[in-house]
Amino acid sequence: MSKSYVFPEGFVWGAATAAYQIEGSPLADGAGPSIWQRFAHTPGRMLNDDNGDIACDHYNRFRDDIAIMKSLGLQSYRFSISWSRVLPEGKGRVNQKGLDFYERLVDTLLENDIAPVATLFHWDLPAALDDRGGWLNPDVADWFGEYSEVMFKRLDGRIKRWATLNEPWVVTDGGYLHGALAPGHRNRFEAPIASHHLLRAHGKSVQAYRAIGQHDIGIVVNIEPKYAASDSAEDQAARDRAEAYMNRQYLDPVFFGKYPEQMRDIFGEAWPEWPQADMDLISQPIDFIGVNYYTRNVTRHDESSWPLKASPVRQPQHTYTETGWEVYPQGLTDTLTWVKQRYGNPQVFITENGAAFFDPPKAERGRVRDPLRVSYLRQHLRAVHDAIDAGCNIGGYFVWSLLDNLEWSLGYSKRFGIVHVDYQTQTRTPKDSARYYAGIVASHGARL
Numbered sequence: 266m267s268k269s270y271v272f273p274e275g276f277v278w279g280a281a282t283a284a285y286q287i288e289g290s291p292l293a294d295g296a297g298p299s300i301w302q303r304f305a306h307t308p309g310r311m312l313n314d315d316n317g318d319i320a321c322d323h324y325n326r327f328r329d330d331i332a333i334m335k336s337l338g339l340q341s342y343r344f345s346i347s348w349s350r351v352l353p354e355g356k357g358r359v360n361q362k363g364l365d366f367y368e369r370l371v372d373t374l375l376e377n378d379i380a381p382v383a384t385l386f387h388w389d390l391p392a393a394l395d396d397r398g399g400w401l402n403p404d405v406a407d408w409f410g411e412y413s414e415v416m417f418k419r420l421d422g423r424i425k426r427w428a429t430l431n432e433p434w435v436v437t438d439g440g441y442l443h444g445a446l447a448p449g450h451r452n453r454f455e456a457p458i459a460s461h462h463l464l465r466a467h468g469k470s471v472q473a474y475r476a477i478g479q480h481d482i483g484i485v486v487n488i489e490p491k492y493a494a495s496d497s498a499e500d501q502a503a504r505d506r507a508e509a510y511m512n513r514q515y516l517d518p519v520f521f522g523k524y525p526e527q528m529r530d531i532f533g534e535a536w537p538e539w540p541q542a543d544m545d546l547i548s549q550p551i552d553f554i555g556v557n558y559y560t561r562n563v564t565r566h567d568e569s570s571w572p573l574k575a576s577p578v579r580q581p582q583h584t585y586t587e588t589g590w591e592v593y594p595q596g597l598t599d600t601l602t603w604v605k606q607r608y609g610n611p612q613v614f615i616t617e618n619g620a621a622f623f624d625p626p627k628a629e630r631g632r633v634r635d636p637l638r639v640s641y642l643r644q645h646l647r648a649v650h651d652a653i654d655a656g657c658n659i660g661g662y663f664v665w666s667l668l669d670n671l672e673w674s675l676g677y678s679k680r681f682g683i684v685h686v687d688y689q690t691q692t693r694t695p696k697d698s699a700r701y702y703a704g705i706v707a708s709h710g711a712r713l
């Protein structure tokens with residue numbers, strides 16, 4: 266007898282995007298520049314010198330995109346708010362037209378019975394704040410708290426689920442340690458400082474929410490489960506370091522008020538000691554966590570790898586995506602059960618899961634066949650259901666992404682959308698995966 270994949274009553278089905286990746290019009294109507302506006306206009310930083318000036322033109326086309334969400338039967342939509350659209354200098358003066366855009370977006374979602382889930386920070390820090398040190402300036406936590414308060418006062422109640430940060434690990438590792446993402450620093454002394462102030466900012470936002478908010482607030486983290494390449498002590502230790510560095514560096518402080526002990530091994534003299542007051546601020550109770558899952562990592566010791574001394578081992582027996590990520594759905598079940606066991610079964614939303622496979626630049630007679638993505642979604646949604654069967658408290662799933670969009674420094678070269686975007690004409694075409702996902706939503710999983 267095959268298993269039924271019907272999901273629990275109340276499980277929410279959605280799709281996710283982020284401001285700089287889809288909106289376009291980054292400086293319209295009084296918006297200030299973000300660090301991604303600057304990074305994308307810095308020669309050599311972006312593949313093909315792509316940038317977010319137009320992207321998916323969602324700033325102008327959001328009503329059409331919401332109509333597509335409605336046609337797919339989506340119940341929720343995770344998007345991010347561009348901080349510098351609302352506060353052009355990052356603090357102080359509010360740009361009402363920037364706020365108005367997000368109010369129109371939210372109200373149109375609600376008119377279509379789609380619940381908005383807002384991420385306050387999805388990497389696009391206001392450039393004006395970066396000029397003051399950005400995530401390296403301790404004041405950034407207060408700046409983020411101020412911005413959070415502006416958004417809560419205007420939209421809380423219509424938005425009932427807020428995420429403070431999207432993936433502080435990527436911001437730190439990409440933006441401050443390895444330099445592949447904005448602001449493009451490569452400094453192992455800066456990375457732990459930026460990382461800590463990101464978490465302090467999360468704490469200030471939660472504090473602000475508790476004073477004025479009436480609903481739920483959480484944080485979104487990327488989790489990539491680590492599996493030792495062998496039983497050797499070296500590989501096991503490398504796995505432990507990699508897990509501490511990516512998967513525990515943020516959730517341990519949020520849930521336990523302390524960093525993993527491996528952090529000092531990894532960063533050595535570059536790892537500061539932080540005051541307990543900071544850890545108390547960071548570890549205030551939250552209502553949910555968002556988990557972004559894409560792949561796993563089979564990890565071996567690698568003396569030459571900086572600063573982790575750990576490297577991935579390719580798994581040729583499995584399919585890899587266009588971004589070089591192994592397709593490994595069991596890793597999603599393992600991730601969700603790990604979160605349950607380690608952090609006391611908090612409410613979890615899968616806030617991102619998806620894959621970039623090659624899709625043509627143009628639809629063919631109104632159709633885009635993407636069988637690999639259909640298979641990816643089927644396997645990973647079954648993996649979510651297996652985790653629910655194992656007792657995990659999973660509130661919903663947001664596919665990454667609704668639309669093909671700007672894949673950060675990889676530009677438009679990678680397509681993650683279930684809806685195809687022709688960037689020359691801005692024509693949207695639901696891919697086969699969108700139709701498949703719509704069927705899963707309509708049947709609440711029964712058609713998996």
Ligand SMILES: CO[C@H](O)c1c[n+]2c([nH]1)[C@H](O)[C@@H](O)[C@H](O)[C@H]2CO
Nearest residue numbers: 283431432487488557558559665672
């Ligand atoms: C390291 O993978 C991360 O979990 C991750 C993958 N992704 C992300 N985080 C970001 O949240 C999105 O903005 C990306 O577009 C998306 C696809 O790359």
